[in-house]
């Protein structure tokens with residue numbers, strides 16, 4: 001473990017230098033890694049591990065997603081199986097169904113978890129909320145997680161570009177005495193940049209907060225608020241969209257990603273700097289109570305309850321599509337589609 005100073009707090013992290021790919025391959029040389037589910041994380045993780053030289057198979061029920069797996073080069077009967085068969089063959093079971101679907105499939109997975117096998121998650125959800133999910137792994141299997149901090153789509157894209165997303169890892173149960181090494185090897189195998197350690201509870205709590213907060217929920221909320229104010233004051237959709245979203249994603253966030261917020265500020269006008277320095281604190285103060293409310297709702301398990309109840313409904317996909325289309329059809333994101341189509345690389 002490398003000791004890294006994160007803003008004055010020292011933490012232990014696992015880097016690719018100290019745990020190279022060759023070591024990960026050695027650790028998992030005798031394992032059959034069965035990726036169950038081929039949604040968003042399934043393809044990213046399985047393809048990265050396959051390209052990294054691991055022994056990987058995919059378990060996916062028949063349908064559109066199964067066909068996508070075939071198109072991605074998984075061979076039916078050789079590396080692509082029905083879920084039950086993949087569960088049988090796998091020694092490390094990567095449970096990558098949606099968190100709600102994991103509840104339904106758990107009895108099948110549990111039956112396949114013979115002593116000595118490992119159960120791998122990419123979220124702390126299932127076991128942390130075991131009273132709600134019923135996911136209680138048998139005592140004689142290793143249980144760990146590697147949670148890439150980003151979309152499976154980015155996990156794959158960055159891997160192909162020779163880069164990597166960071167992931168957290170955690171051990172829930174160490175039956176073999178080797179769970180930690182296996183977890184780290186899996187983390188390296190799926191293409192993580194570096195790995196930081198957490199536990200299942202902290203992973204799920206921070207993850208649910210982040211995606212409801214600045215990563216997805218809060219960002220759309222703040223975009224919508226500013227866009228509406230600009231439009232109400234007579235600005236055109238293209239002006240409002242450019243000043244709210246396009247400039248952020250195309251110009252300023254890449255600068256933040258590269259060298260931090262202060263560096264992005266330093267590369268803007270003194271006029272912009274003055275305004276941004278004056279206004280970030282009022283925005284923090286206005287939104288902090290909402291973040292506190294959000295965190296409490298995660299902590300009380302209300303968010304888990306909502307997620308399970310809503311995503312377990314038979315018509316959840318249709319209902320989801322209605323909500324997603326509300327976003328897609330909104331003036332702001334329609335303006336966004338037009339703005340994107342005008343980017344020089346797309347014209």
Ligand SMILES: NC(=O)c1ccc[n+]([C@@H]2O[C@H](COP(=O)([O-])OP(=O)(O)OC[C@H]3O[C@@H](n4cnc5c(N)ncnc54)[C@H](O)[C@@H]3O)[C@@H](O)[C@H]2O)c1
Pocket residue numbers: 037038039040041042060061065095096097098099101104105122123125147148149150151152153
């Ligand atoms: N989406 C991400 O990028 C992301 C990022 C980090 C962690 N995670 C975690 O990874 C795990 C997988 O998430 P995901 O977003 O990739 O899942 P997903 O919703 O994209 O994938 C669902 C998969 O499960 C299958 N499925 C759904 N219901 C099923 C059922 N009843 N029986 C059998 N198969 C069924 C689907 O065919 C699909 O292959 C979750 O624990 C999630 O929290 C996801």
Ligand SMILES: CC(C)(O)[C@@H](O)C(=O)O
Pocket residue numbers: 148149150151152207211215
């Ligand atoms: C990609 C995210 C938001 O980080 C993940 O947590 C998810 O649930 O999809």
Ligand SMILES: [Mg+2]
Pocket residue numbers: 207208211
């Ligand atoms: Mg999440």
Ligand SMILES: [Mg+2]
Pocket residue numbers: 148149150207210211
């Ligand atoms: Mg996340």
